[in-house]
Amino acid sequence: MKQHERLMEFNITGFQHDLVTWFEREQRDLPWRKDKDPYKVWVSEIMLQQTKVDTVIPYFNSFIEKFPNIQSLAEAKEDKVLKAWEGLGYYSRARNLQSAVREVHQAYDGVVPNTPKEISSLKGVGPYTTGAILSIAYGVPEPAVDGNVMRVLSRILLIEEDIAKPKTRKIFEDVIRELISQENxxxxxxxxxxLGAxxxxxxxxxxxxxxxxxxxRxxxxxxxxxxxVKSKKxxxxxxxxxxxxxxNExxxxxxxxxxxxxxxxxxxxxxxxxxxxxxxxxxxQLQSLIKSEYEINANINEYLCDIKHIFSHLVWDVNVYVGEWTGEIPExxxxxxxSEEEMLQYAFPVSHQNIWKEYKSKNKAT
DNA sequence: TAATCGTGGCA
DNA sequence: TTGCCAAGATT
Incomplete structure (x- = not known):
């Protein structure tokens, strides 16, 4: 179906006005909306991928405090960046973000580019984030199609294509190119x-x-x-x-x-x-696995607990044991x-944070 | 294309 | 309890 047909008898300018004035009036006060710094817009958009606003807010604030600009993130150790991302999930976002920021720092003299071609070539910046940065930071009328946009527009225009399919996003991008306010x-x-949120x-x-x-409609x-319409996974x-x-001892x-x-x-x-x-x-067997994989001598003393952790596409069921190790670590x-203190500098997934919590609570009790 | 990649909240 | 959901990108 042509966009022309989808937008037959649709009041485009009226829709733009009603939507934009509502956003001016009702938008939430969020930390990444205090200014239009392209770097901060970028960081927020990466963090918000598949992640709720309430979850992102504290991470965004502490991340910007640690890495307030392109240069500081470009020059940071990757371990520090991962630690700042700890618990937020989808950790390749953090590594891709720093990699891309380093490219901007070097190839673009620290200035986030403002063309679709250049922005979308950066690691971790796909079609949605490209449009989000361009429109929010630079006022460029590019579509930014996320799950909200597909839900809202599928209802408004009665679009019945399956939004779980990758090719469906293009339908919405094409519609938005006709719909988007050139003024704002x-x-x-x-x-x-x-509106979707x-x-x-x-x-x-x-x-x-x-x-x-x-x-x-x-x-x-x-x-x-x-x-x-959304097919199940x-x-x-x-x-x-x-x-x-x-x-160890x-x-x-x-x-x-x-x-x-x-x-x-x-x-x-x-x-x-x-x-x-x-x-x-x-x-x-566990001792034997530790020996063959790590060349470390271990003695397993007791069973600690069972940790269940649910990912988006798999479930871990971890039987945790406690023991001692001896010797030196191979190169x-x-x-x-x-030490317990030093461990705080390392980024752990939530599943292993939970193992540590269990260890600490049982260790304190005995 | 379909699968992979985290986590927390909620009906 | 289970499935689904949230400002997606990569391979």
């Missing part, structure tokens, strides 16, 4: 997203409070809760693990750095292994021994 593309894009919500939209309800037909896979909290704990690619890349964790079979892994083992 920033507030137009943000208004669509804010506050009014045009997934399950029970507040249509009676909606500033653009007279423009909404789904509302007029009473089908707003039937849109958007597959269920999660189960992964059984065994892990060990190991301390000097009181140092053994922690391992994960590989630089894949799940939780470059984060730190307690030594752990995929369970050998459904019968489980004995203490002796290239991605292992370090740390």
């Amino acid at each position: 593309p920033s507030y137009f894009n943000q208004g669509l997203m804010e 506050l009014v045009c919500t997934p399950t029970s939209p507040s249509c009676l409070l909606c500033p653009v309800r007279e423009h909404c 789904a509302f007029h037909k009473g089908v707003q809760t039937d849109l958007p 597959k269920s999660t896979k189960q992964v059984a693990l065994v892990a060990a909290v190991l301390q 000097d009181g140092k704990f053994l922690i391992h750095r994960r590989p630089s690619q894949g799940l939780l890349a470059n984060l730190w964790e307690f030594p752990n292994f995929v369970k050998l079979d459904e019968l489980g892994t004995s203490k002796q 290239d083992a991605d292992l370090v021994s740390v």
Whole structure:
């Protein structure tokens, strides 16, 4: 279907006006809305990917305090950046952001570029973030299509394509190129997203409070809760693990750095292994795995707890043991021994933070 | 294209 | 308890 047909008898200028004036009036006071610094807009947009506003706020504030501008983030150690991202999830966002910021620092003299081609070439900056930075920081009328925008516009224009399919995003981009306010593309894009977050919500939209309800075809037909059309994703896979909290006679704990690619890349964790079979892994087998994988002599003393952690696409079930280790750490083992104090400098995924919490609470009790 | 990549909140 | 959801990008 042509955009021309989708927008037949649609009051474009009226819609723009109602949306933008509503956003001027009702927008939330958020820390990344205090100015239009392209760097801060950029950081906020990366953090907000698949992440709720309430979760992002404290991370954004502390991140900007630690890395207030392009130069400070470009010159920071990656470990510090990951630590600042700890608990926020999707950690490749942090590494891609710093990588891209370093490119801006060097290739663009520290100035975030303002063309779609240049911005979208930066690591971690896809179609949505490109449009968000261009419209919010530079006032360029580019579409910024996220989940909110697809939900809101699917209702307003009765678009019934499956928004879970990648190619569907282009339909919305094409429509927005016709719809977007040339005078205020920033507030137009943000208004669509804010409307999706506050009014045009997934399950029970507040249509009676909606500033653009007279423009909404789904509302007029009473089908707003039937849109958007979104296919279901597959269920999660189960992964059984065994892990060990190991301390030596000097009181140092053994922690391992994960590989630089894949799940939780470059984060730190307690030594752990995929369970050998459904019968489980004995203490002796765990000691043997630690020896063969790390060349570390360990003695497993007792069972600590069972930690269950749910990711978006898999579930970890971790049997945690406590023991001792002896000897020296091999050179290239991605292992370090740390005191309790030193451990605070390392970024751990939430699952292993929970292992540590369990260890501490049980250790204190005995 | 479909799968991968985190986490916390909520119906 | 389970599934779904949130300002997506990468491979």
